[in-house]
Amino acid sequence: MSGGGSLIERDAAVIAANQKLRFFPASIVSASGSEVVDATGRRLLDLSAAWGANAVGHAHPKVVEAIRTASADGAGASVLSATNPRAVDLAERLLELVPAPAPAAGGFGSADRRVLLGHAGTDANHSALAAARAATGRRRVIAFHGGYHGGFGSAQAVSGVFVDGGLAGDPESALLDYPAASGDPVRDAASLERVFAAIAAEFAAGDVAAVIVESHQSDGGIVVPPDGFLRGLAARARAAGALIVCDEVKVGLGRTGLLHGFAHEGVLPDLVTFGKALGGGLPLSAVVGPAEVLDIAPASALLTTAGNAIAAASGRAVLDVIESEGLVAAAAERGEHLRRLLGEAAAGAPEIHDVRGRGLSLGIELRVGSTDPSAAPGAGDADFAKRVIYRTWQLGAICYLVRDNVIELTPPLALTAAQGERAVELIAAAIADVRRGAVSDAEIELYRGW
Ligand SMILES: Cc1ncc(COP(=O)(O)O)c(C=O)c1O
Known part of the structure; x- marks a missing residue:
C-alpha cells in the first residue's frame, strides 16, 4: 500500500x-x-x-465459499457471448422465487419469463425501462416524488429524490405524489383518490410505457403507502396497457418481513428489479419479467461482465442463505x-x-x-x-x-x-x-x- x-x-x-x-x-x-x-x-x-x-451479513461463510469456488473455477466473466452454469442457475432460481402475473390486457405476461442480469440497481432499472419502452412502443414513464431508482443516467432521471432536488428529469416522464399511510383511514382514502386521479390523467393519452415504483419508499424517507396503493396502481396500469416495474432493489429479498415488498399488497408486477442484497456485497442485479419484454431487443442491453460467474455464485448463495436460515x-x-x-x-x-x-x-x-x-x-x-x-x-x-x-x-x-x-x-x-x-x-x- x-x-x-x-x-x-x-x-x-x-x-x-x-x-x-x-x-x-x-x-x-x-x-x-x-x-x-x-x-x-x-x-x-x-x-x-x-x-x-x-x-x-458480512462475510457469510456460505457466500464466501461460493465466491471462493467460483473464482477458483474461473467459470466465465459474462453471459454476453458465452453462457456459464452459475448465471443460468441463478436465473432459474430467481424465476422460481418471483411469481408471474396473469397475462395483462396489453398482452404482456405470458408464463414464459426471462432474467436480465446486471451489476447494480441503476442498470437493472435502466434496462427494465428501456425494455418496457421497446416492447410497448411508447416513451412515457410514470414515477414518483421521493423515489430512488438509480445514481446516474436514465434511472436517476426518473428518481424523485434527484429531480425534486433540482436535477433535470427525463422529459418523457412524469413524477406523481407517492401517498403515505397516515393511520387515519379517511385521510388515506383521500390521498389514494388524489393519486389515482393523477394517474388516470397521465394514462389518458395512452402513451405510457411503464410505471416504476417502490413497494415502499426508502430514500424518500421510509414512506409506506396506504393499503390498496399498489393494487390500484397495477390495475390502472394494466387497463392502460402500461407495464408495472416494481423496484425491489432496496427492500426486496426478505427485508420487509416478506420475500417481496410487493407481496404486502398481494400484487404481481410485470417486471421486478433486484440489486443490493442479491449480490451479498458483490455487484449484481437482475430484472425478472416476461419474455415478450426482455427478449424484445436482442443485444440492446450489453455489459461485458454481466452474468459473471463469481457474482452469480454469490447471488445464488445469498438466496439459499435467506431461505435456509x-x-x-x-x-x-x-x-x-x-x-x-x-x-x-x-x-x-x-x-x-x-x-x-x-x-x-x-x-x-x-x-x-x-x-x-x-x-x-x-x-x-x-x-x-x-x-x-x-x-x-x-x-x-x-x-x-x-x-x-x-x-x-x-x-x-x-x-x-x-x-x-x-x-x-x-x-x-x-x-x-x-x-x-x-x-x-x-x-x-x-x-x-x-
Ligand atoms: C430503491 C432503489 N432502487 C435502485 C437503487 C440503485 O441501486 P444501485 O446504487 O445499486 O445502482 C437504489 C439505491 O439506493 C434504491 O434504493
Missing part, C-alpha cells in the same frame, strides 16, 4: 467526491455478521449493511422488536417524531422544530439528525440518513436481539448527547451527506 497518512486522508486524496455520500469519517477494513472493524481497530454495529447490500421471518421479528424498543426510547426522546417502515427497513424521523405532522421538516431538523448519526458513529454504530431528517435502519437480517437492544441504546444516547451539544460544527463540517 502506498501513501502516508490515515486511510481517511488517503481516501480524500485519491477517491472522487462524485461517488461519495459521506456522513462521518467511516472506514471498514474487515467485517463479519452485523459488525464491522474500522481502520482504527474500532468494532462497530452495522445498522445500514452498506445501504442494504450486506443483508445476509429463515431470514425473512427473522426480519419480521427483529423489525417488530426494534419498533417496540424505539417506541419506548421515544418516551424519553421527544425528538423522535415517528418510527415507521416494514420489517428491517425502518425510519426514525427526528424533529426539533415544529411538531405539526403536516409541516415540512426544517433545516434545524436535518442539522440535528446529521449530528445524531455522527454521534451514533462515535458511540459505536453505523447508520445513515434519508430525506434529511430520517435515520434509516437496514441492518443485516440476522441482527440478534442483543444487537437490536444495543442499537437502540446507542441511538437514544446519541440523541441525548446531541441535545446537550455534543457534536460541534467543525466535526460535521466536512460531511455534506446527500
